[in-house]
Amino acid sequence: MTTFDYVAPRPARWPVRRIIGATILLALLVFAFLPLLIGGADPLKQSLRLTLQGPTAADWFGYDHLGRSMQARLAAALRLSLGLALLSVFTAMIPGVLLGVLAAWRGGFVDRAVGAVSEAFLALPGLLLVLMLTAIVPDNPAMLYIGISLVL
Template identity: 45%
Template sequence: MITPVQRAAAALLVLLALFATVGPLAWPDHAAQDLSRFLEPPSLAEPLGRDHLGRSVVARLAHATQLSLLMAVLCVATALLVGSLGGIIAAWRGGWVDTVLHGLSEAFIALPALLVVLIFSAVANGDLWTLYVGLALAQWVEYFRMVRSRSGLVLAGPAVEAAGMLRLGPSHVIRRHLWPELRPLLTTMATFGVGSSILALSTLGFVGIGVRPPTPELGLMVTEAFPYYHEAPWMSLAPVLVLTILLIGLLSLRNKEAGL
């Protein structure tokens, strides 16, 4: 049953998604500087004012929200696809295929996920493509291990054995037996993964090793606004509020999928 809190969280996520979609169209130039408008307070034309370089804060926030959501969804989709396919293949084929894939996953587990992201971030020097690869690599193992374990149980069951005797083929097994079993788990993990990716990307930007200026990013916006907090608190509060809404909303949706 959907609670009022979950409805509110879903509504806020929809509003943020609309802001990330429409905002960059309404405020397209996030890098335009006008030093004569240094720390200009909010107004009707500029709902969040201007930053220390005279740039539109709402424009930068819209582009940063869009970047965070797109990167997070792309990273999770890649990790889910690679991990799920690898897990199904390992459980289905067994033997040396399972040994090789399992050994590869163990090698990644030996490295903390944050370390993997940090290594790729250091190499990336602000390049979005390399950051995307690092975040995806840090997450695929979770999907692989879960899918491999659950698929092994399903494939060893009598229903799949009967499907094999009837020569129904792999597509039937995946569609009728594996997917119904894996879908709730993958949905919950993906929802949590999106939140983790957004938080990781913001953390990297906050400490200065993620996306490089002038590209707007939520964590980077917080760092840039800190020296001017007393003069213009809205500059740092706006990205923090967006991050809070995103993470709480995704957490509420995850609890719904998990039946909590």
């Protein structure tokens, strides 16, 4: 075999990794949205008699200091996180694709201007921008959404 012979690389084991990743994502989606379909516990309902109780068969994660179901709260937080991530990605994708097409189509000054604006956003630390916006209006998912969309 000479140095110029081409040897095809062996196929990677990526299908197994993709199957594992898809299974984890599916399990998270089921955990997040199944309580909506079967009528799970309210994540905001308080019962002080259940304060700091451990896991039970009905509630696998126990209760917090106000007697709220940690399982219901985790499912609600997961729904909010997944929805916010999906919305932020689509919101950032639309102007990004449109501005990229405009910059490629027109070229010249428009290309340099779009590039300068995108580099200005990339120069800011993303986490800092999101934290600044959420510090201005705390406890508001809309500001978190706006910050994540601007960073993307």
